[in-house]
Amino acid sequence: MAFAASLAELQAQASCPICLDYLRDPVTIACGHNFCPSCIHQRWEGLRGTFPCPVCLHHCPDRSLERNSQLCHMTEIVQQIPTSGSQRKLQEEKPLCGKHHEVLTLFCKKDLELLCPQCWVLSDPQNQPLIPIEEAAAIHRRMLKFYMEALIMNAEEYEAAYNIQEAKTSHMKRWMTKWRGKLEDDCKELKSSLEMQ
Template sequence: MALASSLAQLQAEASCPICLDYLRDAVTRLGTTPCYPCIQQCWKCLHDIFPCPVCLQPCPDKGIRRNTQLCLMIDCVRNLPNTEDMRKWQKEKPPCEKHRHVLSLFCEKDPELLCPQCRVSSDHRGHPLAPMEQAAPSPRRRIKAHIEPLTKQLEDHFLGMEHDLVHVRLLNEEKRVQDKIIEEKNQISNHGPTLQSLLDEITEKCLQPDLDLLIDIERIHSTYENLESPAGFSYDLKEEVFTLPQQYFGLHKMIGTFHVDLTFNPETAHHSLIISQDRKMATFRGMEPNCVLNPEAFTSHLEVLSSEGFDAGRHFWQVKEKGLGEWSLGMCKETFPRNAPSSPSPSNGCWRIQLWGTTHGIRNSGYTCWIGVFLDYELGEVSFYNLNDRSHLYTFSDIFTERLMPYFSIGPSSKSLTISLVEDEC
């Protein structure tokens, strides 16, 4: 295991931090060691400042050079076996180095893989042991929960790195413009005394007697005719393209694969909610205590369920909100009580997040909040995404054992707030 881990670490260190492939023509004079083609691409259009794309430490010039010794080492790493080859090699020798038996048990206290003879040794006597196939699901769930936050961190890293490179390019462009402005300002400053001197000379000449007036008159005419004013400075802003990393589009792929089309179930809607004819929109209209109540409708809170429910698989849907006030969305059990006075929570079978509509005032007028919900039933996760900026909001983790229904709610203090179920628009 240690050899395979060291091998994997060595192969990772031999990779370019930009393209993530094995280094090609590794270069030096930087805080990190990228490929020569990658660093040239990152420094394209830069003039004065050449930062390292990873640590952002400035390089004094473009004088990077190929590290021959390091390139030879990378070629050696390429020829090493990968971790899969190492696993096959490890399976050919006795797994348990102490007893030479096949590893088939897992000690949940230590934790450690054991062979049948290990279980009776003094080191693990009395410890909770389980067969490997029974012990694996729980650790698998735990490590799989790290995928999403690590993916988000990687996206943020690439976005931050791209943002810093754009910032450096803008600083270079700003310096060039400032230098040009200073040059034009000096020309304008010098032109003022020239104009004043010529004006004084012409004014004095006009007051002279005829003889003196005619002397050197042609030079004054020539000076005036050939007088040139400094050219005005103009600058066209260049469009700066912000390139998103490939990881940023993972959400787009997830939506395209698992998107489902939902509708509201008017039979479950609180009497203060108006459900549109196509059952795609729920609008808060205010309290109407004298209306006829449906036995399946919510009565304690302004809530409504989807007509569709799920008891397996992965599903993604999108919701838009417009208006002012509090609202929430998520999942609840099909048996979730319709008249419970307590607030919905995971303890009573409802996994939801609360949001606040801010479409009031001139500044936010017309703003629409766009939220995505992703259910992984077998993994036991409900995740929420802000689709306005493609950011992850929150993930609930639990064990689902019964049918789940998409859940929506509007706060009692809301004003003209509308929730809409939308098709795939991402």
């Protein structure tokens, strides 16, 4: 199972984040992410000044691309590894943008929605506080863990309070049973003493 997960991760690393296919003649941009040259050129087409990375939104100062020959060789090797049906299914399950059919890699903190890089470029980037989807997932996992821990703590406190109340109720029932018996005995004594008089 660990091998299958490692293989799936290796295949993901050998894939272009834009076209989702295996990297073709991969190039590295200033932030360190890798793309097919045609994909990144198409993404940056028409932009001037700064060029955002489609994955992490790092602003690259220019269009300089560095060919990654080691990754190119690794991708060729990875392509030769046969993939099982379940691995192919996992690769195909990446969520795609309904408008642009690109992978949803960004999360808008304001609107709480996933966006593809094309959506971000076409919208008003200044009004959209965006973070990479992996970072958003990590933040929301931490928040979920925090809320779950608080709920578990509350549940434990309520359970302890319930147990204390249950013990008090049980004690009160025993006390009442004891006093009912004592009262019945006192009544019998009083009745017999009255009968004797």
